[in-house]
Amino acid sequence: xxxxxxxxxxxxxxxxxxxxxxxxxxxxxxxxxxxxxxxxxxxxxxxxxxxxxxxxxxxxxxxxxxxxxxxxxxxxxxxxxxxxxxxxxxxxxxxxxxxxxxxxxxxxxxxxxxxxxxxxxxxxxxxxxxxxxxxxxxxxxxxxxxxxxxxxxxxxxxxxxxxxxxxxxxxxxxxxxxxxxxxxxxxxxxxxxxxxxxxxxxxxxxxxxxxxxxxxxxxxxxxxxxxxxxxxxxxxxxxxxxxxxxxxxxxxxxxxxxxxxxxxxxxxxxxxxxxxxxxxxxxxxxxxxxxxxxxxxxxxxxxxxxxxxxxxxxxxxxxxxxxxxxxxxxxxxxxxxxxxxxxxxxxxxxxxxxxxxxxxxxxxxxxxxxxxxxxxxxxxxxxxxxxxxxxxxxxxxxxxxxxxxxxxxxxxxxxxxxxxxxxxxxxxxxxxxxxxxxxxxxxxxxxxxxxxxxxxxxxxxxxxxxxxxxxxxxxxxxxx
Amino acid sequence: xxxxxxxxxxxxxxxxxxxxxxxxxxxxxxxxxxxxxxxxxxxxxxxxxxxxxxxxxxxxxxxxxxxxxxxxxxxxxxxxxxxxxxxxxxxxxxxxxxxxxxxxxxxxxxxxxxxxxxxxxxxxxxxxxxxxxxxxxxxxxxxxxxxxxxxxxxxxxxxxxxxxxxxxxxxxxxxxxxxxxxxxxxxxxxxxxxxxxxxxxxxxxxxxxxxxxxxxxxxxxxxxxxxxxxxxxxxxxxxxxxxxxxxxxxxxxxxxxxxxxxxxxxxxxxxxxxxxxxxxxxxxxxxxxxxxxxxxxx
Numbered sequence: 001x002x003x004x005x006x007x008x009x010x011x012x013x014x015x016x017x018x019x020x021x022x023x024x025x026x027x028x029x030x031x032x033x034x035x036x037x038x039x040x041x042x043x044x045x046x047x048x049x050x051x052x053x054x055x056x057x058x059x060x061x062x063x064x065x066x067x068x069x070x071x072x073x074x075x076x077x078x079x080x081x082x083x084x085x086x087x088x089x090x091x092x093x094x095x096x097x098x099x100x101x102x103x104x105x106x107x108x109x110x111x112x113x114x115x116x117x118x119x120x121x122x123x124x125x126x127x128x129x130x131x132x133x134x135x136x137x138x139x140x141x142x143x144x145x146x147x148x149x150x151x152x153x154x155x156x157x158x159x160x161x162x163x164x165x166x167x168x169x170x171x172x173x174x175x176x177x178x179x180x181x182x183x184x185x186x187x188x189x190x191x192x193x194x195x196x197x198x199x200x201x202x203x204x205x206x207x208x209x210x211x212x213x214x215x216x217x218x219x220x221x222x223x224x225x226x227x228x229x230x231x232x233x234x235x236x237x238x239x240x241x242x243x244x245x246x247x248x249x250x251x252x253x254x255x256x257x258x259x260x261x262x263x264x265x266x267x268x269x270x271x272x273x274x275x276x277x278x279x280x281x282x283x284x285x286x287x288x289x290x291x292x293x294x295x296x297x298x299x300x301x302x303x304x305x306x307x308x309x310x311x312x313x314x315x316x317x318x319x320x321x322x323x324x325x326x327x328x329x330x331x332x333x334x335x336x337x338x339x340x341x342x343x344x345x346x347x348x349x350x351x352x353x354x355x356x357x358x359x360x361x362x363x364x365x366x367x368x369x370x371x372x373x374x375x376x377x378x379x380x381x382x383x384x385x386x387x388x389x390x391x392x393x394x395x396x397x398x399x400x401x402x403x404x405x406x407x408x409x410x411x412x413x414x415x416x417x418x419x420x421x422x423x424x425x426x427x428x429x430x431x432x433x434x435x436x437x438x439x440x441x442x443x444x445x446x447x448x449x450x451x452x453x454x455x456x457x458x459x460x461x462x463x464x465x466x467x468x469x470x471x472x473x474x475x476x477x478x479x480x
Numbered sequence: 481x482x483x484x485x486x487x488x489x490x491x492x493x494x495x496x497x498x499x500x501x502x503x504x505x506x507x508x509x510x511x512x513x514x515x516x517x518x519x520x521x522x523x524x525x526x527x528x529x530x531x532x533x534x535x536x537x538x539x540x541x542x543x544x545x546x547x548x549x550x551x552x553x554x555x556x557x558x559x560x561x562x563x564x565x566x567x568x569x570x571x572x573x574x575x576x577x578x579x580x581x582x583x584x585x586x587x588x589x590x591x592x593x594x595x596x597x598x599x600x601x602x603x604x605x606x607x608x609x610x611x612x613x614x615x616x617x618x619x620x621x622x623x624x625x626x627x628x629x630x631x632x633x634x635x636x637x638x639x640x641x642x643x644x645x646x647x648x649x650x651x652x653x654x655x656x657x658x659x660x661x662x663x664x665x666x667x668x669x670x671x672x673x674x675x676x677x678x679x680x681x682x683x684x685x686x687x688x689x690x691x692x693x694x695x696x697x698x699x700x701x702x703x704x705x706x707x708x709x710x711x712x713x714x715x716x717x718x719x720x721x722x723x724x725x726x727x728x729x730x731x732x733x734x735x736x737x738x739x740x741x742x743x744x745x746x747x748x749x750x751x752x753x754x755x756x757x758x759x760x761x762x763x764x765x766x767x768x769x770x771x772x773x774x775x776x777x778x
Contacts, residue, residue: 028491102744106524124744128523214624227634227719277610277629279719284612293611422742426723433726464543471538471748473521473529 057086058349058356059112063097064339066374067116067170071360073369078359085352094118101125104346105134113347114357117167119158119338119415120422126161127419128474135166135342141354151362155379157414159340162248167340168361169379171302174408175234175334178307179296180289181319181397183207191321200324201267201274207295208274220276223294226268226436228279229429230336234298236260236428237413238334239326243424244416248475250465252428253458260326261432262447262454269436270445286310298323300336301405305375308395315395322408333408335415377405384409420469427465431457517750535751545752547727548735551638555731556706558642559649564698566646567653572683574654575661586658590651597648601715604644608632633716637728644712649705653698660694661687696771700764707760710734732756 026034062068068091075087090112092100098121104111105125111134117125125133142148142165148156155169184191187207194200204221211218224231236242241256251257267275278294279285280303288294290311299307304320322332341361343353360366367378368388377389389402418424431454438453439445469475518535522528539545570589574582592600607614610629619626633640664687672682713729714722721742722734732752740749 024488024490024494028488028494102524106526124742127744128527132523132527214620214628216627216629225719227717227725229720277631277634284606284609287612419743422721422738426720426727429720430723430727437726467538467541471521471534471745473531474523474527 057088058082058114058352059088059090060114060116060341060356060360061090061092061097061101061112062116063092063094063118063121064116065091067339070366070369070373074360074366078356082352085349087356094121097121098124101134104344105132108346111344111346113349113353114341114343116170116339116341122158122167122340122417123419123421125166126417127472130162130164133161133166134345136345136347136350137164137166138168138343138354139163139165147362150381152379152381152409152412154335154412154414155338157246158338158417159342161417167342168357170339170341170361171337171376172379172405172409172412173300173302173335173337174377174405174412175238175298175300175323175336176304176320176401176405176408177296177323178299178304178318178320180292180294180317182317183292183295191319194321194324195328196330197263197324197326204295205274217273217276219293219295221274221295222267223276223278223280223288223297225279225281225285226275226277226433227429228281229425231298232261232264232429232432233425234334234336235264237415238323238331240331240413242413242415243421243428244418246414246416248416248418250418250420250424250462250469252424252431252465253455253462257428258451258455258458259447261428261435261458262451264432265435265439265450265454266445266447268432268439270439271443272445290314298334298336301375301377301401302337304396304401304405305373308375308393312395316397318395319397319399320401320404322404331411331413333411335412338415371402375401375405377402377409419472419475420465423468424465427461428458431461514750514753517747518754519751520747522746523744531747535748536755538748539751539755544727544730544735545732548730548732551728551730552707552709552732554638555641555645555709556703558638559645559706560699560702562642563646563650563653563702564695567650567698568657568695570650570654571657571661575658586655589654592648592650593652597711598715600644600648601712604640604647605633605716608640610634634725637717637724640716641709641712641729644716645706645709648712649702653702656694656698657691660691664690693771696767700767703763703767704760707756707763708733710737 029037060071062071068089071087071089075089079086097115097117100109101111101115101117101121102124103109115135125135142151151169152172155172156165159165159167159169179191184204184207189203189206191203194203201221207219207221208217209219210216224234233243236257239256239260241251241254241260243250243252245251266272268277276294278288278297280289280294280297280299285294286307289297290313307318308315323334325332341357343350343357347353362378362380362383364383364386367380367383368386370376370378371388378384384406389406390400391402392398393401434457435450435454439450442449444450519530519532520528521531521534573579574585574589576582579585608616610616610631613632615632616626616628616630619630620628668686668690669682672686677685709731710722710733713724713731713734717724717729720729721738723730733756736749736752736756739745739752
């Protein structure tokens with residue numbers, strides 16, 4: 001191409017070169033081709049000159065349909081108060097939202113003023129140098145306005161990187177135990193006597209049954225999806241374990257994790273297996289829950305709402321209770337899921353975006369609508385005294401599920417964020433799967449006997465994660 | 481008669497220019513950029529650090545990468561050994577003029593190719609579901625001692641993937657082989673029959689050499705396709721992001737995707753991509769050499 005242009009440059013002056021260039025094209029091509037080519041050039045020029053749609057106002061990207069619906073409902077009120085900055089809510093499906101957000105942060109393509117991000121999506125945002133994170137640091141604003149004390153402390157942890165908070169927490173997501181009250185009460189079991197997991201499995205053991213006499217268990221006292229790593233996380237966090245310390249250092253092989261993994265291995269596999277494998281996010285899983293294969297499952301406040309929508313015919317058959325503790329007096333809840341709202345550094349209206357973020361996340365009106373639509377309780381402690389949380393929920397046999405969740409909210413464990421979170425949960429889940437094979441092979445469900453293997457597997461997982469993290473030249477502060 | 485106008489020597493380049501521009505922008509430059517990226521660590525295009533051979537060195541000691549390599553190699557081997565012979569058997573069967581409803585059978589066997597991987601993956605996961613899946617429900621109904629919780633997908637990861645892939649691709653390969661079989665000279669088959677050759681001898685000495693070039697291409701395509709395994713495990717093991725129980729479904733491309741797009745480590749993902757490319761090129765060259773050797777021998 002260069003020599004082609006040089007040839008023309010040598011032969012002609014710049015002025016005549018262009019004329020001859022096009023003359024050559026016209027001479028070489030048939031009239032029809034010239035017409036099509038001309039049409040292409042003209043239409044491309046017109047498209048390029050089309051004015052870009054105006055991006056006035058405050059734009060917010062949301063990945064959840066319920067959230068988008070709530071924010072759109074609040075938009076008229078906001079627009080009345082801020083006619084110069086109307087609210088524009090865009091619902092973008094998870095992976096697309098993540099791609100567009102990261103493209104914007106990496107390359108400067110347009111992003112919204114505010115973006116709602118789920119926990120599984122935030123790791124990549126925190127993978128680079130602190131100054132390159134695409135969200136504005138909200139630490140000073142939160143401190144200056146006294147919000148740090150007003151919001152449930154643990155709710156900040158997933159959105160904090162290297163000591164800086166990059167998002168307002170949307171939720172607390174305390175995990176409760178959802179159980180089939182009709183079956184449990186029919187068996188004469190008093191859940192009031194349950195304080196620890198040991199109590200739970202001792203009292204619930206009569207429900208572990210082969211109902212049709214074919215030699216296979218048809219009912220488990222507890223069910224989780226064994227391949228879903230987030231269920232292991234629920235147990236690890238409840239017992240004081242986890243994947244990272246507050247400084248971001250990996251703690252996969254901590255003594256607490258080893259102890260909990262050994263116990264899970266014994267519950268999930270071996271001759272004394274107590275936990276069934278059901279994916280509650282699928283139609284099949286819901287059917288098994290409805291048919292009584294699953295007696296109970298751990299579920300966060302958002303899942304309480306989701307279940308009542310997914311299985312409406314089971315209204316009045318479920319109840320909830322705090323999770324049994326790992327030891328007497330221990331924590332009776334855990335945490336699952338999470339969403340934040342961040343203000344992008346690219347926003348031209350950071351002050352208005354901050355006002356909008358507070359309006360959407362912390363106003364009592366919004367907290368009420370959120371709870372009524374999704375069962376999600378507000379992270380804003382000043383909202384916790386609202387009476388709508390005390391309303392009996394007919395789906396859960398008349399229990400005040402909001403109040404019951406809020407009673408556990410202060411005990412929700414912290415979850416320090418890390419760009420390596422996805423790798424960490426995969427590695428621990430892989431260790432758990434291998435431990436289950438050990439339990440089956442050695443025909444033991446005894447946690448004491450499984451502990452050496454649990455330690456060996458978690459040591460290996462820790463080494464693998466450390467090796468991954470050591471490669472990252474941008475995370476100097478978070479290296480083990 | 482229409483006169484032929486003289487053309488400038490640059491006219492061919494003018495015609496090639498659109499292709500060259502698109503090829504450079506969307507093939508050559510990304511390839512070159514990904515090669516450079518394999519020697520870098522990045523956080524978006526603005527924060528880049530040259531790390532030399534670090535990504536490749538890490539790969540040598542990365543247990544997850546080797547798990548992915550082992551799984552992918554197993555899948556490729558299983559697919560090659562089962563899929564190509566199965567496609568050949570089907571093609572031979574459906575090439576028999578005496579078979580009634582040949583067109584219908586061809587359509588039936590080819591139809592999974594039309595519906596695509598995602599559909600096949602979803603159907604498989606529903607069919608093989610524990611307790612509520614059609615296969616376990618049916619087997620438990622027929623045989624009372626059959627475990628209704630039998631873990632087809634989670635307990636037999638590689639067989640599940642190979643079986644799903646077989647269902648998906650066998651019809652496609654069969655179509656190629658059917659076309660090849662219909663080009664086998666009938667006079668040679670007739671001559672072999674007259675000479676007293678039995679069915680096996682006719683197949684081995686007449687049919688097989690005639691379809692061997694197509695078989696060679698199919699083997700190469702199946703091998704390359706197997707090493708690109710991604711969507712099936714991603715659908716079947718969505719719960720664990722395509723890894724499957726104990727990472728038994730983790731393929732090289734799944735690992736590449738997770739590294740690049742879940743962890744954001746584009747440099748390492750590029751390095752994995754280039755190693756995969758080199759492996760495939762080596763396999764293709766080896767296959768080509770073996771094929772030529774066989775063809776020369778025959």
